[in-house]
Amino acid sequence: MRQTEPTEHAPGLSLGADAFKLLLRLLRRKKLYSSVQGLMDGIAQVRRAGPAKPSGAMRKRLHVHTEQVAGCEVFTLRPKVGASDETLLYLHGGAYVRPITSFHWAFLQWLVSSRACTVVVPLYPLAPESQCLATVQAVRAVHDLMASRHGQINAFLGDSAGAGLCLALCQDLTQSRAKLPGRMVLITPFVDATLRHPGIAATDAKDGMLGPEGLREAGRLYAGPLGLEDPLVSPVRAKLHGLPPTQVHIATDDILSHDALIFVDKARASGSSVDLHIGHGLMHAWPLLPIPEARTSREAMSAFLSRR
Template identity: 45%
Template sequence: MLGLSSRALFLTMTAVGKKLGYRDFTEVRRKVEKQYRRPSSFAPPKKLGRFCEISLDFRNGWPCYEVSSRHKSAMSHSDSHTEVLYLHGGAYIEEIGSNHWSLIEQLAREVPARVTVPIYPLAPHGTAARIVPMITTLADTLAERATGPTFFMGDSAGGGLALAIAQRLRDAEGNPPDGLVLIAPWLDITLGNPAVADIEPRDPLLAAEPLRFAGALWAGDLDPADPLVSPVNGEMAGLPPTTVFIGTRDILLAETYRFRDLATAAGVEVDFHEAAGDVHAYPLWPTAEARRARQQIIEALASTRAA
């Protein structure tokens, strides 16, 4: 059963979800046009600098942040670092936001981890054919330099991107991560699963038609079914242990089930967390259920480090 904070969040999202999320085609198209004309800020909030070291470079020609704890003693466990590559969501058309930065701060301080955050070009400038290979190269570099465990993590579109990168890195026989963390991952941009229509009336944030529009921009010249775009269609064997978080009021639930079943059948260890009645990307929201989910993520990353 949902707690009071999650019920309040659901009611709020039901009231304003058309503008806040991706339920209305006209609104989503407006988001794309607005981002094209006047790009949103991607800078981390100023308060992050009080607790974390932040560096910025422009590898690949676009910004890439590294965030780590200011408390050096926290990062000195056996002279090793936990490396996290965090890929933000936003349907490939919206910039990183405050809820992403809050999770990044928590990972940096409490795991503790060095979190790399690429500010990848958004669609239609950024497409899967261009961005996935570039971030795969970055991911390989992070895994190669790591003195401790490495994780690829993402929410929504970023979750799909994290899986596509892990598959591509495996196929290239690069340096694999020790684990994946996928938060409400968008794994099939076509949203062709028949179960989507059953879930959609209960989802206050997402609807299939506007998401297909955004997904087509990300696909560019590629077939939307291409695993680079829709990684649920890729090969699962050989992927690292994967932790998944998904709410049942989320139209991405159907393909997340499909991923779980395909990956498990291929021998991948999948730790699946399903939150009954919760909304899209629920670990990112200010609720009791979200706090528990974030603590589970931190404990999973910290335990791998300790091992």
């Protein structure tokens, strides 16, 4: 099968991207993942604050429906007029322990508005209150209900841990011989919770968001009795044949990039079609951020989702 060559962003960053990287360091964003204590302090803080919710401005532009499914608060977003029949499932990142953010909602507003599609967004149960098997089961219940309503989920999208959860959901669907989506978009995916790649140490100094010690602990809390090497927790270890055509966005200044590239190679070797985009000098989850480079990646996503 012919594979798409990687699309690479030019090494020179925009002023917006440089400014955002500086802001991350000034705010000490990496502290959340630089140690186990930092991770636990961050979890306690976001549990007090709760997940971000769609803004009033977003509700004026989009139809926002909320319901409870399998213990999850589930948001269904669609245009107020002119909706297409395309339905997407989005799983947010946050190392399986942190909730959805305003950056996710801004991205989702763009996605619905630009494609006139319906997007289903479950606020799936987080670790340590939930663990992998229960979380995958909850997401599967949301998927099955929405597929019964809409006839088909056209694509899965997810960032970071949400991308890993997309791959775990694919495993669960494949095991039960259920239908996979037509396409999948993975944004800076978290695919190996062991974080053993030898390249991580050098990249850690450039990564302004993530750190291996805290992130590995987040994976441990999520894995529970399965352990970090289980394919549901670390999908780079799963059998990757039969995946839907997949687009992967990777950032070089992201400690997760090394394992994500291994995932791409393994998926391609298994016969899956993978469209790879590399953001040189960019940070984790850059397509969700308010920087010029995000526009390029979003255009690539939209074009990919439109392919038949």
